[in-house]
Amino acid sequence: DAGITQSPRHKVTETGTPVTLRCHQTENHRYMYWYRQDPGHGLRLIHYSYGVKDTDKGEVSDGYSVSRSKTEDFLLTLESATSSQTSVYFCAISESGGGISNQPQHFGDGTRLSIL
């Protein structure tokens, strides 16, 4: 299994509170991704990083921010959580992002976040 650890694995919080999810990798991969997974929508990209301090928005980035201060850690922050952000959040890593050297993304086991 790819060395990816997500924390916490489960969290329940209240609307309006800030929440930070952590993804830690031991593979030294350049690319890291945050997704959310909801019934009927599949996996949707929130933000991704292509290097330390280099990030870009995905399909559903509103209400989320990210930071990557070192290769191994990628943080996802919900500044003021809303009930619509209740979801399962997955982190993924990849050696390369595209082009002729495509490599697959490998996923962590997710964080189940409930916002009441």
Next chain:
Amino acid sequence: GESVGLHLPTLSVQEGDNSIINCAYSNSASDYFIWYKQESGKGPQFIIDIRSNMDKRQGQRVTVLLNKTVKHLSLQIAATQPGDSAVYFCAENIGGYSTLTFGKGTMLLVSP
């Protein structure tokens, strides 16, 4: 909480049968494709990938077929086992981009 598997198309097979899971993609510029397996409560697990310069690739008990003419991808699982029961996703990468687009998935149910 609600399972990701609800509302998905479902394929039900008997143990020992061969299974075929299909996926249509929409972007003709996609040049890399991946199949993932997701078991309940876990993250997607890489199964097999294929690049657009190939039309078939085989792994252990799995084969991926790519038909670029009709933009169709399939995953064949030989001698399906109860442990193969899961949701299966295809994903595509558009050439030059660093991200994947995922299909919504198919649930495979294997009866002993």
